[in-house]
Each structure stands twice: as structure tokens, then as C-alpha cells.
Amino acid sequence: MNVKDALLQRQSVRAFLDKPVSHETIHRILDAARHAPSGANTQPWRVAVVSGNKKLRLQQLLDNEFRNGIKPAMDYHYYPTQWKDPYKARRIACGLQLYKTLSIAKEDKQRRDDQWAANYRAFDAPVVLFFFLDSGLETGSFLDYGMFIQSVMLVAVEEGLAACPQAALAEYPQVVKRELGYPDDSVLLCGMALGYKDNYALVNSYRTPREAVEAFTRFYE
Numbered sequence: 001m002n003v004k005d006a007l008l009q010r011q012s013v014r015a016f017l018d019k020p021v022s023h024e025t026i027h028r029i030l031d032a033a034r035h036a037p038s039g040a041n042t043q044p045w046r047v048a049v050v051s052g053n054k055k056l057r058l059q060q061l062l063d064n065e066f067r068n069g070i071k072p073a074m075d076y077h078y079y080p081t082q083w084k085d086p087y088k089a090r091r092i093a094c095g096l097q098l099y100k101t102l103s104i105a106k107e108d109k110q111r112r113d114d115q116w117a118a119n120y121r122a123f124d125a126p127v128v129l130f131f132f133l134d135s136g137l138e139t140g141s142f143l144d145y146g147m148f149i150q151s152v153m154l155v156a157v158e159e160g161l162a163a164c165p166q167a168a169l170a171e172y173p174q175v176v177k178r179e180l181g182y183p184d185d186s187v188l189l190c191g192m193a194l195g196y197k198d199n200y201a202l203v204n205s206y207r208t209p210r211e212a213v214e215a216f217t218r219f220y221e
């Protein structure tokens, strides 16, 4: 598979087959992704690979936080507090398109909540990855980390797997850190559902649009 094919094939998958992913496969993915570049070769990635009973326990803890109305408190601001266009419009369209695919009405709070809560189970993927950053590193490492995370997803595609990067899995960072034994002051960037795509699940038929190159690029000579 060439890089362009992997880029075009990758999509955020939110329903998975009940089929385990071997440690060898995950090791191969991380072994390729670790070649991602990073400023001064700092390699800031710290990855927790969680499956089996540990995953079940952790997702229960996260779901409890959500169902008990605990306010999410990420380690950093992923999104702005004040949204403006065109980002605001794209964000709204993204959510509406997902609910439309699943025929969830805007006023059906129960189903919207249930769909959102599926995030905390990593959409029932057999594996969930958590991406941590050591304290003391700076904004530049976020840039490095993004390259690593995209590399993980592209190699996953080559391995016949699918993924969904998930900021939702970093909404209760202290719960995750406590359960997995990471330092309190580390930064939990996001999680990622990983597994084999369920091709028959409606939710996976949803594809997001992109702006044309002309819309975001200026050429100078």
C-alpha cells in the first residue's frame, strides 16, 4: 500500500468487529510510527496499549464520570472556548452529519448521550491506545506528537486495521493516569480506538468532507 492510498482510506471508525488485535500487530504499528520526526529528535511519545479486562475496567470508570455529570477537565485546551467561523460551522456540520447518519433527532437527548458515551468505551474496539506527554515539554511536542499519531493510523490502515483518534478519552485524565500508573502531572493528549472495521455498521458509512487545496493555499513566486 502506498502512502497516498493509506491517507485516502483512513477514516475515523466508530464500530468494530469483535476480533482481537495481536500484540505483535500493535508492536509492528508502533515500530513503524516511532520513525516519525520530532524537534531535536525528542520523541515525546509515551503510549499505553489497553485491552481485555483492563479496558473494560477503565471504560466503566470513564462512563461513571460521564453518567454522574462530572465536568470534563482535559489537561490542555483542545478546542477554543469561543468558536468562530469557518471552524464553528464545520464543527456543527460534523456533529449533525454523524447524527443524521444514525437517524438521531436533534431533540433526542438520550440517544445523543448514548452515542457520545460510546466514546468512553472506545466504540467497543478491542484495543485502546492512550497518548501521554511528559510534564515539562512544550507546545512544539504537540506538533511532533500529531505526526506520530497520524503515522500510527496510517500504518494501522496498512495492517488492515481502523482507528478513531479520540479527545473524549482524555476528558477525565486523572482517572486514566491513576488506573494506568502514569504521573499526575503528565499530559494525556488523547486516546485512540483500534481494531477491525465493521463494514456493515451504519456509523462507518459517514465520511467527512474537506476543503479544496485552493481554499487554504496561496502560491507565491
Ligand SMILES: Cc1cc2nc3c(=O)[nH]c(=O)nc-3n(C[C@H](O)[C@H](O)[C@H](O)COP(=O)(O)O)c2cc1C
Binding pocket: 010, 011, 012, 013, 014, 094, 119, 164, 165, 166, 167, 168, 169, 190, 207, 208
Ligand atoms: C485529535 C483528535 C481527536 C478526536 N476526538 C474525537 C472524539 O473524541 N470522538 C470522535 O468520535 N471523533 C473524534 N475525532 C475524529 C474527528 O471527528 C474526525 O477526524 C474528523 O471528523 C474527520 O473525519 P475522518 O477522521 O473520518 O476523516 C478526533 C480527531 C482527532 C484528530
